[in-house]
Amino acid sequence: MGTQTLVARVIGAVLTAIGLVGFFSGSSLLGFGINALHNIVHLVSGLLGLWASYSGWSRSYNQIFGIVYLVVTVLGFIASGFMNSLLNTNMADHFLHLVLGVVLGYVGFMVREPAKA
Template identity: 45%
Template sequence: MTHSTASRQARGTHQWLALVIGVVYLLVGIAGFLVTGFSGFVEHDHGQTLLGFAINPLHNIVHLVIGLLGISLWGTSGGARTFGWLLLVGYGAAFVYGLFAVGNPEINFLNINTADNWLHGLSALAGLLIAVWPARARTVEQPGSTETLPRDVR
């Protein structure tokens, strides 16, 4: 019996992390709309929270977009790494923004509280982890030799 080299490829850990983070953010975005509805799009009201995290409809949309990106990019190693870089830059910027926005309703259009800000910082770090996760080694068998190549080499 011969096995095709085009058969299903093993996914890297960074890809699974991208998928999990994408699914979690998608579910949080959907659940957020169950709490906020669609009114008060950029309202700053910490009375609207989901598990202690402040939300508003705009914040929910951001979660949906991040979730959809993770789900759509996880399938390839390069796509997952791109998602990681997007998380790092996007949530890194959100974390810095949150340092100024928390406690300042005039600029806090995403309704960020301290818990959100910590989660954004952790999400940025998760993005860095996904982006730079080491490539897995794989064994490529050719008649008469075995050669180990990085997983991302195709």
């Protein structure tokens, strides 16, 4: 399994699990703000990551969601009132989204897989 696939699969599995657990956790999960819409966003992005990791679209997923999570980070920092009210985000969420965006973006755009024999 290549790096692209591994990253998409791990991130996809974690986001899917967080989305599911979030429905049973109230408004906070390990200090991160959540609500039903936020859980749905985690589920959708997680399931897409899992799908991508099994269908050969891992690199595209990593690139697209790297950009998406970086945009979400910027929105979280400059429009935190809107993001907080819509998705119940907090500063911990914004920094986690930054880490996700950097990791996914770096892997998606910078990591080259060796050619298959």
